[in-house]
Amino acid sequence: MPTDQAPLRRLLDFCSVLRLEGVNVGLDNTMAFVSAAALFESGRLEDIYWSGRTTLAHRRAQIPIYDACFTRFFLGGNTDDETTRLPARFAGPESDAVVNVPSGEPREDGGDEQQTSLGLSASAAAVDQSKDFAECTEEEHAAIRRIVASLKVAPPVRRTRRHRKSPKGGALDMRQMARDTMRNHGEPLDLARRVRKERARRLVLILDVSGSMADYSRSLLQFAYSVRQGARNVEVFCFGTRLTRITAALRHRDSDEALRRAGEDVGDWAGGTQIGDSLDQFVRQYGRRGTARGAIVVICSDGLDRGDPAVLDLALERLSRLSHRIVWMNPMKGETDDEYVAASLGMSVALPHVDLVWSGHNLESLVEFADVLPEIK
Amino acid sequence: MSNAAPADVDTLQQLLQDQGYLADRGLATATYISMKLGRPLLLEGEVGVGKTELAKTLAALTSRRLIRLQCYEGIDTSQALYEWDYARQMLHIRALSAHQLTDDESVDSLFGEGFLVERPLLEAVRAGDDCVLLIDEIDRADDEFEAFLLELLSDFQVTIPEVGTIKAESRPIVILTSNRTRELHDALKRRCLYHWIDYPSAEREQEIVQTRLPEVSEVLAANAVAAVHRLRGLDLSKPPGVAETIDWVSAIQAIGAHDLDDQTAIVTLGSVVKDRDDLKSVERRIGEIVGAD
Numbered sequence: 001m002p003t004d005q006a007p008l009r010r011l012l013d014f015c016s017v018l019r020l021e022g023v024n025v026g027l028d029n030t031m032a033f034v035s036a037a038a039l040f041e042s043g044r045l046e047d048i049y050w051s052g053r054t055t056l057a058h059r060r061a062q063i064p065i066y067d068a069c070f071t072r073f074f075l076g077g078n079t080d081d082e083t084t085r086l087p088a089r090f091a092g093p094e095s096d097a098v099v100n101v102p103s104g105e106p107r108e109d110g111g112d113e114q115q116t117s118l119g120l121s122a123s124a125a126a127v128d129q130s131k132d133f134a135e136c137t138e139e140e141h142a143a144i145r146r147i148v149a150s151l152k153v154a155p156p157v158r159r160t161r162r163h164r165k166s167p168k169g170g171a172l173d174m175r176q177m178a179r180d181t182m183r184n185h186g187e188p189l190d191l192a193r194r195v196r197k198e199r200a201r202r203l204v205l206i207l208d209v210s211g212s213m214a215d216y217s218r219s220l221l222q223f224a225y226s227v228r229q230g231a232r233n234v235e236v237f238c239f240g241t242r243l244t245r246i247t248a249a250l251r252h253r254d255s256d257e258a259l260r261r262a263g264e265d266v267g268d269w270a271g272g273t274q275i276g277d278s279l280d281q282f283v284r285q286y287g288r289r290g291t292a293r294g295a296i297v298v299i300c301s302d303g304l305d306r307g308d309p310a311v312l313d314l315a316l317e318r319l320s321r322l323s324h325r326i327v328w329m330n331p332m333k334g335e336t337d338d339e340y341v342a343a344s345l346g347m348s349v350a351l352p353h354v355d356l357v358w359s360g361h362n363l364e365s366l367v368e369f370a371d372v373l374p375e376i377k
Numbered sequence: 378m379s380n381a382a383p384a385d386v387d388t389l390q391q392l393l394q395d396q397g398y399l400a401d402r403g404l405a406t407a408t409y410i411s412m413k414l415g416r417p418l419l420l421e422g423e424v425g426v427g428k429t430e431l432a433k434t435l436a437a438l439t440s441r442r443l444i445r446l447q448c449y450e451g452i453d454t455s456q457a458l459y460e461w462d463y464a465r466q467m468l469h470i471r472a473l474s475a476h477q478l479t480d481d482e483s484v485d486s487l488f489g490e491g492f493l494v495e496r497p498l499l500e501a502v503r504a505g506d507d508c509v510l511l512i513d514e515i516d517r518a519d520d521e522f523e524a525f526l527l528e529l530l531s532d533f534q535v536t537i538p539e540v541g542t543i544k545a546e547s548r549p550i551v552i553l554t555s556n557r558t559r560e561l562h563d564a565l566k567r568r569c570l571y572h573w574i575d576y577p578s579a580e581r582e583q584e585i586v587q588t589r590l591p592e593v594s595e596v597l598a599a600n601a602v603a604a605v606h607r608l609r610g611l612d613l614s615k616p617p618g619v620a621e622t623i624d625w626v627s628a629i630q631a632i633g634a635h636d637l638d639d640q641t642a643i644v645t646l647g648s649v650v651k652d653r654d655d656l657k658s659v660e661r662r663i664g665e666i667v668g669a670d
Binding site: 024026028029032035036039040046047050051053054055057058059060063160162174175177178181182185187188248283284288289290291314318 | 386402403406407409410411413414416418421450451453455461463464466467470474484487516517519556557558559560563566567570571572573612614615654
């Protein structure tokens, strides 16, 4: 039974449990946790709970994982323990619900293995750039992914508050002038000037991965990955019936691994479509918090919406007020260069709010889009 | 009140309450640990749950100065840390050259304390445990700016190339707040303690309203809080925070009403619901929100 070392041991073990669940607990966090817990002589479980929560969890999403681990580790899953006083949200029915959070353990997935090996063998295959993604074979898809992966995509720029030197025009740069003046023994010889620096706008990609888009979603996801790798300020979301943020999953260096993780995060592949609800969810959860502000929002969807058109209309109206520009990529648009005529109810509702409709149904179109994007003013 | 950390969490909770700030056990514990260990505390949570208020209250109860750095897009060292007083430097140079003083010493004096304009972070490092440093809405700043805070947050020191490194003699209390418009970098988070502030329960929120507005009747406070909780359940684009509840109750009181009815609610709704689409949908269901008596 417990020696003097036992409590410390137990705290450290708890940190390892968290690590196993995918919470990134570093040595510095562990040390902070132990010193925080040591502040409480009584050793009340509630104090240990909060010590851990402030030092070991770094973001809101980790709190349910932390709660589940804590319950399991310190209470053995038994929350009826009379001797401990726990915060209400921790002991309440909520904690049962959060035990089901996805663990960080990778799932075996045969399908992706196959894709990887195909990708290697098909690298040399010639690809018809104008062939519709829906008509491509597995080998062609793999080759397309390779080409898409090498695309350089740069979002358009906006002016920032910061400045850079510019001899022509702009405001006087007092800082620079003071420096030059000192060099010239106090004689101001030249006027230094500066202009605003420019910075890439944030790019938000919202991909439809419902059943009707199944032929295109993989290529578009690969496109999203390339964009994510090439530009700094990119957010990527997927939706079918609900919205999933996959920006973090796509951060992985290896593209196959990134796409596999993204695939795992999205729960509703090839299911139904609720564009309105999903976009509404985006605006509420992310858009209004600043993700969409001043951004270029690219929505990739065929516009076949099973939800209420009024919801889509309202969501897009809000989004258009928040964002800088909205681009709608619709593979069903096809080849035509003519003015796009909405073929679905969803699209006709969306059109008034959209600044540019692009096709994106084949490689050529995606490559062209990469060229057009920086020019969007 | 001394500026040392309180003896235990209960004391801190009581002290905060004496200042009119009702903190739950979790927040009080996080604050206590932060003060004891001398580590910055990062607060995240919905808008209007009292993140900024905590820093102000801490400053008041420890009799420290509150130094506030409001972050915004494009903020940089010259606004956050220090700036040289260029106009004075130039005048000084003219004076020096008029007196033919070009030796090293007089030139060095140009980069002395007298020409340094302190901005909030430098001010906080110099003040040490005499201040509470509030770095507000850090998520609004560019992500490069976070990297710039790392030295300050881990070692409580700042480096000015012309002067050298200035280290805080004692640690200030540092509170960072974020509305989660973007995810902060792990490097920053590692240096901070983290606490997520949830909306308070109805009873707790009623206590908060009554603490902040002691002249308000219990009935009005209870009804307004219940209505706000129903509003939060409506899935509005901008759900009202605690600050909105307090605003609303003061607005109702300001127009001379003593209880919440449909008519009163409609005319004062602007202080609690601040989005046109939200307003429309709430107005349609006002009876339901106010609640039948």
